Amino acid sequence: MKTGKNYAMKNAGKFGGMQREVFHDNLELSGTEISLNRMRAGDSSPFVHAHKRNEEVYVFVSGKGMAFIDGDEFPVAEGDVLRVDPDGQRCFRADDSNDLCFICVQADRGSLVQHTRQDGYLVEVKPSWMQQ
Ligand code: ZN
Numbered sequence: 001m002k003t004g005k006n007y008a009m010k011n012a013g014k015f016g017g018m019q020r021e022v023f024h025d026n027l028e029l030s031g032t033e034i035s036l037n038r039m040r041a042g043d044s045s046p047f048v049h050a051h052k053r054n055e056e057v058y059v060f061v062s063g064k065g066m067a068f069i070d071g072d073e074f075p076v077a078e079g080d081v082l083r084v085d086p087d088g089q090r091c092f093r094a095d096d097s098n099d100l101c102f103i104c105v106q107a108d109r110g111s112l113v114q115h116t117r118q119d120g121y122l123v124e125v126k127p128s129w130m131q132q
Contacts, residue, residue, distance in 0.1 A: 001026070012036050015061065015101040032107045039065065039100040044093040051086040054106040058082040058092075065100035066093045076100070085109065 002009040008028055012021040015038050022035040033054075039045070041063075048068065058067075064077040068091040069084060076082065076092070084090050086109055094100035 016099070031111065032105055034106075035104045037102050037104060039063075039092065039094040039102075041094050041099055042096045045091045048089050048091040050089050051106070053086055053108050055086055055109040056084045056090075056104055056106040058084070059103040059105070061101045061103060063098040063100040064095045065098075066095070068092070 008026075010023065010026055012018055012023075015036065018036060018038050020035060020037050022033065023029060024033045027034075058076075058081070060076050060078055060080045060082070062078050064075065067074055067076045067082065069088050071089075092100065092102075
């Protein structure tokens with residue numbers, strides 16, 4: 001764990017070695033929850049779930065599998081980025097020959113009122129690699 005005045009960092013290890021790592025308390029996240037997930041080949045989420053308030057974004061980083069959303073079933077694979085609204089009834093499954101690795105980010109739906117271009121601003125300090 002590495003922390004500073006305005007940051008916290010935890011190493012979760014390689015996707016290939018983890019099962020599920022959830023970040024909120026350990027990074028003191030206040031607006032999102034992030035989980036890193038590896039579903040072993042052939043495994044499924046043990047239940048279908050929905051949320052009261054949070055939308056979720058699933059970023060599939062390796063493998064292939066299937067998504068179930070409100071009765072629709074469709075394949076997902078590395079590179080797919082999937083938004084599911086709070087009411088979406090969801091479940092996922094890894095295909096029989098590949099682990100399915102994904103990052104899930106959840107946040108209160110409608111809470112993002114500005115995007116990077118409106119919220120970010122430039123500051124004058126520079127890291128060592130930009131100084132000369
Ligand atoms: Zn969820």
